[in-house]
Amino acid sequence: MARTPIMKDVAKAAGVSPMTVSRAFSQDSSVSKSTREKIMAVAEQLGYVFDSTASNLRSQKTGFVAVIIPSLNNANFADTVSALSGELANHNLQILLGYTGYNIEEEERLIGQLLRRRPEAIVVTGGRHTAAARRMLENSAIPVVEIWDLPDDPIDHVVGFSNAATMGGLVDHLVAQNYTRLGFIGADADGDTRGADRRNGFLEALGRHQLDISRLISAGPAPISMREGADAMARLLQRFPDTEAVVCVSDLTAFGALTECQRRDIRVPGEIAVAGFGAYDISAFSVPTITTIDAFSFDIGREAGELISSLLRNPEASREQQIRNISPKLVVRQSTFRV
Amino acid sequence: MARTPIMKDVAKAAGVSPMTVSRAFSQDSSVSKSTREKIMAVAEQLGYVFDSTASNLRSQKTGFVAVIIPSLNNANFADTVSALSGELANHNLQILLGYTGYNIEEEERLIGQLLRRRPEAIVVTGGRHTAAARRMLENSAIPVVEIWDLPDDPIDHVVGFSNAATMGGLVDHLVAQNYTRLGFIGADADGDTRGADRRNGFLEALGRHQLDISRLISAGPAPISMREGADAMARLLQRFPDTEAVVCVSDLTAFGALTECQRRDIRVPGEIAVAGFGAYDISAFSVPTITTIDAFSFDIGREAGELISSLLRNPEASREQQIRNISPKLVVRQSTFRV
DNA sequence: TTGAAAGCGCTAACAA
């Protein structure tokens, strides 16, 4: 065969109509067993590969779910995407992934780009978007799921939690342990809106406890990781040497901060306590282990996947907005023990 | 408007033919500036969203590149995909991602699934595939790029390195430092073929140096991470307490192993040396820092992206097989210092 | 620079 075979070729070779071949290739269609087997054998023999692009156009269904995350290189989001992907695979849905690099203008661009591909649903990370992005999502006529946040004014469905309130809970725990001089290490204000919410929650909690709110270290533009955590810790120790506990925007940052203390022979805990956020593997294995928040990244993905597949199976129910509030868990570990 | 607007609607509202609208939406087409502006304004006003699915079918171009990796949750592959994605985005190509979970049967299934979407190129991780998978790739009529490995018999193009030879180089370094009783921690034989190659390279190097090859710890099915590294280290210390250095299949495993030593107050280095693979962030920040191999994950993705976009721009050149050999770098750090 | 006609490869809808 000169050109790559199409359905019509398979039909001719199998002595059936193209429609029958189409039915044989769809899961739940009425084709006699013998006909289906014949068709599959012929297709295999011809090296036929089903063409989704034509199917997508005709049926007006692509089987795509667009997913936009800040960065692939973050175990929390990778967990969420893995779980989401696994859940959706059960329903023959495929993820179309985009990374914003913690930039909402890039998010806007990506949303526009991905919607052209006609996804059947779209998942965005966080609740803050440009006006144009929000408009596109609202007009998209497909389910929209915002994850990893609890927006004040959700576009549609939500699977997330309040980063501020969760961080407040961590601060409450530290204060209950009699830590009073608390510092915070996070990214610069813009970019990482969840990080900014965590910082706001930190400040709000200090306010409630009437504690000093000046010990904030900006570790540079998001994403920040171990290096920035270590550098920021060095600055914190220099500027506020009497700090008793430092809360970091993520476990990676916390680990960087912890290692900076170790390099300076500052005992953690003892001289200074360190806490993170996100329940990354590293916080469970470092020595000392690091107190953190488990936001159940995997569950966020799984729930978003369940939500989407149920909405797509039952389009009438889609009109009803769903807010799934994940309850992150405080995981108290060695790095904040009172010694 | 009752239904969602299509190109024809935009054309009518702008007083031009659909073909002119099509031209206005394609980058490099001849439309007068005033016509294009008029069309864009009308499209915006109608809330028109270009439909790629129709475009893809008619033009027989999807702008997709299929990429298959073992796991998202691995910073090395995440780096590769990020770089690849960034490079391809410059050419309006979008990644279609699949995860095998370190399972070549799943890889086969994924390849079949993704090829239906008519990607313009496909990237697979590693050089070992099922016979059916290999056949599908060979018959696919699109560029195939195998990455993160240097297959004996490549399907098409390659951007990778020899895991065995690279690991051999690490062993040579340790032996030159006078370490003679070396252990290895890795996943069970199957699943992670790159890990298996590293173990083979380890054994081959020990053979060359006429050293004991019995100190192999299987840490369970791939992927293995910190927990498995810690557990495996515990077993290694029990079964071969006189081991002088342990080489781990990845930095995460090495970090787990290191922390197990720390929990037991075994000095690293000093009592035992630890090395990893992959140049993850953690190996640069842990205390002690961990000796590792930098396989330039990011470069692998960038080079694969460059290769693909050049092949797609210049289809005649695609016939010429390209093998891009990345040269990983040994990064000597504190964890293997001779003290 | 613009338009008209045809068709990419499937499947919805209807008929048998």
Add this chain to the structure above:
DNA sequence: TTGTTAGCGCTTTCAA
């Protein structure tokens, strides 16, 4: 259970 007809929304091709 199988077939026929038409058309999904674009772009190729040819013409003006």
